[in-house]
Amino acid sequence: GDGGSGGDPMGNGQNPDALLGKILRIDVDGKTGDKAYGIPAENPYAKGAGAPEVWISGMRNPWRTSFDRKNGDFWIGDVGQGLYEEVDVVRVGATGPLNFGWNITEGFHCYEATTCDQAGLGAPVAEYGHDAGCAVVGGYVYRGSAFPLLDGTYLFSDNCSSTIWAIDSLSNGPSVPTRVGQVEGNISTFGEDASGELYALTLDGDVLKVSAAAP
Numbered sequence: 001g002d003g004g005s006g007g008d009p010m011g012n013g014q015n016p017d018a019l020l021g022k023i024l025r026i027d028v029d030g031k032t033g034d035k036a037y038g039i040p041a042e043n044p045y046a047k048g049a050g051a052p053e054v055w056i057s058g059m060r061n062p063w064r065t066s067f068d069r070k071n072g073d074f075w076i077g078d079v080g081q082g083l084y085e086e087v088d089v090v091r092v093g094a095t096g097p098l099n100f101g102w103n104i105t106e107g108f109h110c111y112e113a114t115t116c117d118q119a120g121l122g123a124p125v126a127e128y129g130h131d132a133g134c135a136v137v138g139g140y141v142y143r144g145s146a147f148p149l150l151d152g153t154y155l156f157s158d159n160c161s162s163t164i165w166a167i168d169s170l171s172n173g174p175s176v177p178t179r180v181g182q183v184e185g186n187i188s189t190f191g192e193d194a195s196g197e198l199y200a201l202t203l204d205g206d207v208l209k210v211s212a213a214a215p
Contacts, residue, residue, distance in 0.1 A: 001061035007081060007112065008103040013058050016050025021102065023062060023076070025055035044098060056090065057099040058121065060106075063159075064138030064189055068169060069196060075169075077138025077156055078124075080106050085136035086124035087156060087167070087177075097122040108174060125173035128165070133158030137187050141169045144196035147212040155180070155198060155210065157187040164200070164210070183208060 002008040002021035013021030030038020032052070039052040046052050061079040068075065074090040078100065084107030088100050100122050103111050107127035110116035128136075139156035154169045156177075162185060165177035185202035190210075192198055198210040 002059070002102065008060070011103070013060065013102040014099075014104065016045055016054065016057065019051055019053060021057065021059050022051075022054045023056040023059060023065070024053040026053055042095075044096075055098065058101045058104070060102040062138070063136060064156075066138065066140045066190075066192070068141040069143050069192070070141070073141070073169070075138060075141065075154060076100075077136040078102070079135045080127075080130075081111065082130070083107070084109060084127050084129055085133060085158065087126040087136065087138070087154070088122070089125050089154075089169075089172075096120075100124065123173065125171060126167050126175040126177050128158075128177055132161060133163060134160035137189060139190040140192050140198055142196070142198055142210075144198065146195075146197055147210075149212045149214065150210075155190070157183070157190070157200065159186050159188060162187045162202070180212075181210075 002012045012018040025040055027038030027040055032039040039046050043055055045054055059078055062076050063079050065076045072092040076088040078086050086107045097120050105111055107124055137157045137159055141154045142150035152169050153166045155166050157164050162183040163179055164181035166180045167175040167177055185204045187200050188203050189201050200208045
């Protein structure tokens with residue numbers, strides 16, 4: 001996360017030298033200089049001008065990330081501040097922008113800024129407002145075989161409403177999330193088994209299998 005104190009007053013999300021407000025990427029099998037790990041050469045600041053561990057900037061509080069097991073795309077549920085929750089995706093091979101805007105933007109919108117220069121910033125693939133929830137819970141792209149209706153669909157939820165939404169994983173947005181389910185209790189995370197079937201976990205300790213049926 002960005003370090004707390006509403007609105008990122010320290011500006012960590014857009015500070016390339018800060019590890020807060022970022023998603024980091026390191027090579028646990030390598031070693032760079034005096035670090036106990038390696039720095040991937042493709043990291044944007046691997047050669048300087050920022051913390052070399054930084055991979056993605058402009059995050060407020062990423063809550064659950066996942067890789068699409070079919071194509072390797074990286075999906076992020078980023079919890080918003082006061083108005084909007086967002087879903088971001090980094091496609092395989094993407095070289096930029098790898099900055100999703102916080103605290104210049106919240107979702108697709110300017111965040112309490114007198115200026116809102118979005119040059120070089122990436123946009124979410126989807127968002128929803130706090131009339132529908134309060135804290136996004138990132139999920140997975142369904143790649144199982146039991147429910148063909150879900151194939152290629154990114155499923156995610158919200159910790160407050162426990163609504164399950166779906167968007168087309170091939171869309172670059174803006175996508176309008178489709179409500180496809182409702183769960184009792186507060187969803188905190190999703191899981192994926194070896195076959196690609198999906199499960200939702202609640203704070204009450206329930207493990208629920210995600211299924212689908214034709215309307």
